[in-house]
Amino acid sequence: MSSSVIDFVATEARFGAHNYEPIGVVLSRGEGVWVWDTEGNRYLDCLSAYSAVSQGHCHPKILAAMVEQAHRLTLTSRAFHNDQLAPFYEEIAALTGSHKVLPMNSGAEAVESAIKSVRKWGYEVKGVPDGQAEIIVCANNFHGRTLGIVGFSTDPDTRTHFGPFAPGFKIIPFGDAAALAEAITPYTVAFLVEPIQGEAGVILPPAGYFTEVRELCTTNNLMLVLDEIQTGLGRTGKLLAEQHEGIEADVTLLGKALSGGFYPVSAVLSNNDVLGTLRPGQHGSTFGGNPLACAVARAALRVLTEEGMIENAARQGARFLEGLKDIRANTIREVRGRGLMLAVELHPEAGRARRYCEALQGMGILAKDTHEQTIRIAPPLVITSDQVDWALERLATALTQDFS
Template sequence: MDYLEIEQRLGANNYKPLDVVLSRGQGIWVWDVDGNRYMDCLSAYSAVNQGHCHPKIVKALTEQAAKLSLTSRAFRNDQLGLFYKELCELTHSHKVLPMNSGAEAVETAIKTVRKWGYKTKKVAENKAEIIVCDNNFHGRTITIISFSSDKGARDGFGPFTPGFKSIPFGDAGALKAAINENTIAFMVEPIQGEAGVIIPPEGYLREVRQICTDNNVVLILDEIQTGLGRTGKLLAEAHEGIEADMTLIGKALSGGLYPVSAVLSNTEIMDVLNPGEHGSTFGGNPLACAVARVALKVLVEENMIENSAVMGDYFLNGLKSLKNPFIREIRGRGLMIGLEFEPGKIKARTYCEALKEKGLLCKETHENIIRFAPPLVINKEDIDYALAIIQEVIG
């Protein structure tokens, strides 16, 4: 069967995947329809931190699916409260609002913090402003692309949602200067993933935390990619010892088996919402909650977070031995690593396609950056295998 022809003929042209058709996955490995094996060094953009088809998460999924999958929030279910309890205890949160996708979590945060701005901070009606960062990536809904600086994400999709101001990433002084009487929140990724694994200067998040506190501004950290062990900590905020007022998680919250996301916050902010003001038919469904509970459990009990820190350092150091003269920088934290080439010199996709032919799957971002983000269950022997392929292809 010609899978590529069917996709190209019948599917919308909104993605440009590598030409590999996968049919099975286990741990860090995936197999295509012809039986060829590949090491997954993307983890579905960090949704598969626990590895493909983790047996304990699969068991939770199948057992819950056979009992009760969906009630809507019109009725209660026996998994939601336990999900809240375990997630709050793990992340030191007061309240949880469950959704399905990462973009929905971002939209939820925007709605909630606007309501807080009007009800609690007493900002003038329809004047609330959220500060974001240049080169951010928070999703692709109309509201989210309204504050994107990616021309490709915006062209042809206006008019856009007002109420956002963008500043340079990693510049605490720019945040301080941008705040005014209408500022209700600052939303930022601890590390910019889609921008190419851009890590802010040491101390940036601590400064940001203090500025937000001093100005009664809600600090929203989008940890949908960076959270749940990806950077070697449960949440990336822990690298600087801070706590956000709102934290957004998703992707690995289900180990890649089901769409689950959540907004974590405190009682003061979350309690501005009343019944009927926000929700989702599938948000907090028993199947999602059962899967997420086990996904979190294995992440902790199987020491995947600690492994991410150790193996991330090992992988990063190995990559830094590459001699390719067009490499501009190699950077990372935990198992979130970016390899950047000099702009205009190398097409990163060319290398991604060559790596695929050797049995390693990764993906370019922009035209000159490759991201390496394998599942957190990877070991030293696996990384040596990957490094040998990368050395052969990239040099």
């Protein structure tokens, strides 16, 4: 690293909390699938800010919408109406088929809002005794980092020394419909689950799993809450990952790509009366649904659909997945993914995935390791076939590299 890069990194280390372990690159500019560091080196972004920059870095139409709205009105709070919220509601409801929308800011806020809402629905509609509501979640889940959420995480790094935690959650294996059936009681109000477990290493459930899950939730009168904060809005080659099995969640959580990486925007979408239980003063957010956020999200949704990004994710994802499977490397244990949400899991004897990510950095690709042995690959949905092939050449070189 150059002296200027070292200065940036050292200053971060001196003043910042050490709750991240970033790859040693200092980025200063982005456009489309590319980012540049402070030294002028160019990289293909294969993380997309954990799928938040799905529309590509600094998309000009989203930028224009943001700048225009910033000149007009940025924040009113929900104490007053604004002229961007209603159109945002109408457009996202039409796109997703939802009946009600609750706008928030971060993905974790959307998850917390859903937990509150389904509990309230359980008490006031389903008739669960007060204080007894249960929500079923999956092992190796990742739904955010608030205190309420980490209480039902199974990751020791996420939980250790942050307790005590709130009760009311049951943990079952992911992808096991029989385990879900066994866990349901008359007090169960919801099943909260990711369609694909992203942070766990892009873990896909078995085929037919969500069809069974949908049937179990319907039969037992509980809410199926799908956390599509990473998978939703095109990442998997469909608008929502639920569409791969032709099901419909009762509650859908969106974030990240909802704003194209310009601004924190999330939303709770409901297809029934879950959100209808909320009354004035019972839940809110100063910034949730602000006019700047809504204008940005509206533009992000428009470019996603008008520019064919979802269809491109399906095409390029299939090309990328096939190319990864064609790499003959003793280091690779498994390649998996859907659309442009991909992962390469390494054999333990290959060493930590981080060193392969660092090798890729030297070849002009930025990817990120997760859970020691897995490299996550999630480029912006605007990636081209030539760029996929360019990335595959470098991945093949890195994955066959001898670090001994």
